[in-house]
Each structure stands twice: as C-alpha cells, then as structure tokens.
Amino acid sequence: MSDDTDREVYLDHHASTPVDERVLEAMEPYFTEHFANPASKANHSYGHTAHSRMEQAREQVADAIGARSGGEPVAKSIIFTSGATESDNFAVRGLANYASEENIGSHIITSEIEHEAIIEPCKMLEDDGFEVTYLPVDAYGQVDPEAVADAIREDTFLVSIMAANNEIGTINPIGEIGSITDEYENLWFHTDAVQAIGAVDIDVQEMGIDLMSISGHKIYGPKGIGALYIDLKTKGKLEPLLVGGGHESGKRSGTPNVPGIVGLAKALELAVENRQERVEHVQELRDLLWERLSSEIDHVVRNGHPTERLPNNLNVSFPNVNVRELVRMSLTNHGVMAALGSACSSGEDTSHVLEAITDDDDRIEGAVRFGLGKDLTEEDIEYAADAIVEEVNLTESIFG
Numbered sequence: 001m002s003d004d005t006d007r008e009v010y011l012d013h014h015a016s017t018p019v020d021e022r023v024l025e026a027m028e029p030y031f032t033e034h035f036a037n038p039a040s041k042a043n044h045s046y047g048h049t050a051h052s053r054m055e056q057a058r059e060q061v062a063d064a065i066g067a068r069s070g071g072e073p074v075a076k077s078i079i080f081t082s083g084a085t086e087s088d089n090f091a092v093r094g095l096a097n098y099a100s101e102e103n104i105g106s107h108i109i110t111s112e113i114e115h116e117a118i119i120e121p122c123k124m125l126e127d128d129g130f131e132v133t134y135l136p137v138d139a140y141g142q143v144d145p146e147a148v149a150d151a152i153r154e155d156t157f158l159v160s161i162m163a164a165n166n167e168i169g170t171i172n173p174i175g176e177i178g179s180i181t182d183e184y185e186n187l188w189f190h191t192d193a194v195q196a197i198g199a200v201d202i203d204v205q206e207m208g209i210d211l212m213s214i215s216g217h218k219i220y221g222p223k224g225i226g227a228l229y230i231d232l233k234t235k236g237k238l239e240p241l242l243v244g245g246g247h248e249s250g251k252r253s254g255t256p257n258v259p260g261i262v263g264l265a266k267a268l269e270l271a272v273e274n275r276q277e278r279v280e281h282v283q284e285l286r287d288l289l290w291e292r293l294s295s296e297i298d299h300v301v302r303n304g305h306p307t308e309r310l311p312n313n314l315n316v317s318f319p320n321v322n323v324r325e326l327v328r329m330s331l332t333n334h335g336v337m338a339a340l341g342s343a344c345s346s347g348e349d350t351s352h353v354l355e356a357i358t359d360d361d362d363r364i365e366g367a368v369r370f371g372l373g374k375d376l377t378e379e380d381i382e383y384a385a386d387a388i389v390e391e392v393n394l395t396e397s398i399f400g
C-alpha cells in the first residue's frame with residue numbers, strides 16, 4: 001500500500017508545469033545581466049541586446065508553429081502577451097472590434113467546451129449585440145467540422161475552436177475546420193492551442209489557422225507569458241486591447257517581459273523537438289494509470305475520446321464516490337495531487353465541459369482529472385494508483 005509519507009506525485013500538469021532547468025538557464029541572464037528595456041535599443045547596447053534576443057525568440061516561436069514564408073520563420077506574426085487568457089481575449093475582442101467598425105459581421109462560432117478565456121469574452125460581446133453560436137460536441141467532447149460548416153452565416157467573421165480540451169483532453173479536428181473556414185472571405189479561424197501545443201503536431205499554415213493562442217506555463221515554461229499567432233494578412237485588422245507606448249508593432253503596449261519571452265521560446269523549442277519522446281512516455285504512464293483504475297475500481301468511467309485525446313490526460317468519473325473527499329485524502333494521506341473534474345476553474349460549480357458531454361449527474365459530479373507530466377516515472381504512477389484505489393475504497397465505504 002502507498003504509505004510513503006514523504007512522497008509527492010503531482011498529477012495536475014494541465015493546470016501548470018514546472019519550469020524546465022534548460023528554460024530557466026536560458027532566462028536567467030535576462031533578469032540580471034541583460035535586463036534593459038528592449039524599447040531602448042537605439043539608446044544603448046543593453047537595450048539592443050535585450051531587443052535582439054526578444055526578436056530571436058519571436059523567430060523561434062514562429063518557426064516552432066510553422067509560421068513560415070519561403071522556408072523562413074515569419075517573426076512578425078507573433079505577438080507576445082501575458083498568457084493565453086490575454087491571447088484569447090485579444091483574438092476574439094480584437095477581431096470583433098474590427099468586424100463591427102468595418103461592418104463585416106456580428107456572428108461568432110465557438111463550442112460549448114471552450115476555456116472560459118473564450119467563453120467569457122464571447123458573452124461580453126453578446127451583451128454588446130453580437131451573436132454567438134456555441135456548438136454542441138459529441139459524447140467524447142469533439143466538435144464536428146460539418147456542424148461548423150453548417151453554422152457559418154453571411155455575417156460570421158470568427159470561428160474559434162480549441163485544439164484540445166483542458167479538462168477531458170479531447171483533440172479537435174482543427175485541420176479540417178481550418179480548411180472549411182479557408183473557403184470564406186472575411187472569416188477568421190482562431191484556435192486555443194494551449195494544451196495541444198507540444199502534444200499534437202500543429203502547423204498553422206497547413207491547418208488554415210489564422211490566429212492561435214499559446215501559453216508558457218503549460219509547456220514547462222514560465223507563468224505570465226503567452227503569445228498570439230496572427231497571420232500577417234489578419235494582423236493589421238486586429239484592434240489592440242492594450243494601448244500605450246505602441247509595443248509589439250502597436251498591437252500590445254507594455255514593456256515586454258523579456259525573460260518570459262526567452263523562456264517561452266525555449267520551452268516551445270524543447271516541446272516540439274522532444275515531442276515524440278514526451279508523447280510516448282506520458283501516454284504509456286497514462287494508459288498504465290487507466291488500466292490500474294479501471295481494473296481495480298468498479299463502475300469507473302473514462303471521460304473524453306478513447307484515442308483522440310491528449311497523451312497526458314486521464315479524466316475519470318467515480319460514480320458514488322465523494323470525489324472532493326477523494327482528492328483531499330489522496331493529497332493528505334499520500335501526497336498525490338489531482339484536480340476535481342467537476343470544478344475545474346475557480347468559481348465554477350459544475351464543469352461546463354462535462355455537462356456538454358453527459359446528462360448523468362453522478363458522472364459530472366464524480367469526475368477527477370489526472371494530468372501527467374514528462375518527469376513522472378512508472379513507479380510514481382503505481383504509487384498514485386495504489387493511493388487512489390485505497391482512498392476510493394475508504395470514501396466509498398463512508399460516503400457511498
């Protein structure tokens with residue numbers, strides 16, 4: 001049994017990941033030695049150094065996501081932000097402002113399972129007179145490209161569908177959706193690739209993606225840094241959310257977070273370079289965890305797609321188990337850290353994602369999310385499985 005009291009097993013990598021040592025090493029000089037403001041590039045060599053490194057990072061990010069022209073990365077298509085919440089808001093609200101000013105349209109298509117960073121700006125826009133179609137998903141949480149095609153209207157200017165879901169790990173057919181939206185003028189396709197990048201092969205040009213959000217802290221990079229990819233034809237159209245000194249070619253004012261930018265670029269480079277190896281490793285561990293839980297616990301259900309899912313995601317429902325207690329006791333007694341699937345974001349009582357895939361309240365309320373990470377071992381997973389099985393048996397007998 002799992003009684004190793006000092007041990008801790010972190011299974012919440014969808015919420016955040018530790019910064020990779022190599023990322024930290026790349027960032028460090030930009031806190032201390034090369035600390036200058038890149039905007040001072042014309043004034044002194046310190047500013048020039050910070051600026052050139054930032055521009056190199058921009059190229060690295062463009063290259064990693066396939067934003068290229070004539071084989072060269074299109075650095076100008078990357079705008080650095082404070083994270084994916086800002087990138088998502090910027091994409092949706094920035095394009096909405098443009099569409100409204102130019103009288104291009106007032107209709108947005110998104111899905112029921114998007115992150116709140118998309119849902120909330122969409123709701124704000126509804127208050128301002130925009131119309132939003134929230135597409136339902138199938139029982140695995142997937143968006144049907146045909147449903148996207150059917151929902152497109154003359155006044156639709158934006159389709160925003162996430163590449164992979166942060167709760168149940170389902171991967172969407174974004175390449176297919178991109179090829180549908182590509183057929184229309186004045187219709188842009190945005191994808192939130194926060195969870196997918198590094199796990200799924202993403203090439204913005206091949207997939208017909210016009211805008212894409214990414215975040216540093218989900219890929220072993222730092223918190224508080226993200227990027228929005230915008231293809232150059234669209235960039236001029238996006239209205240900035242933050243105005244001031246005109247940084248990021250006037251699209252996002254504010255002194256750039258140079259260490260964060262360097263860290264994001266390094267983390268992304270490592271994620272893409274080591275993708276195959278990382279994917280195989282976490283997938284093996286994820287399958288081991290599912291095998292243990294499904295064979296040792298009665299009535300456990302896996303949420304999300306059986307194959308089209310993030311390699312590090314396991315979301316399961318333990319019907320008839322008080323999962324709040326289960327997650328708490330797994331942590332207190334065994335140091336095993338997982339997330340409640342039913343209240344995945346702060347402030348949310350029930351998961352809108354689980355509600356989108358099932359009507360079964362027991363399944364919705366009994367969901368737990370395990371997010372695996374590259375540094376975990378088989379031993380960690382065996383230990384965590386022992387702990388969860390033990391605690392399920394205990395909580396079941398008390399609360400079941």
Ligand SMILES: Cc1ncc(COP(=O)(O)O)c(C=O)c1O
Pocket residue numbers: 014015082083084085086088115117162164165166192194195214215216217224225226
């Ligand atoms: C799918 C998805 N989009 C957006 C975000 C927000 O990212 P950030 O923490 O960088 O603001 C998250 C974070 O949980 C996420 O999982």
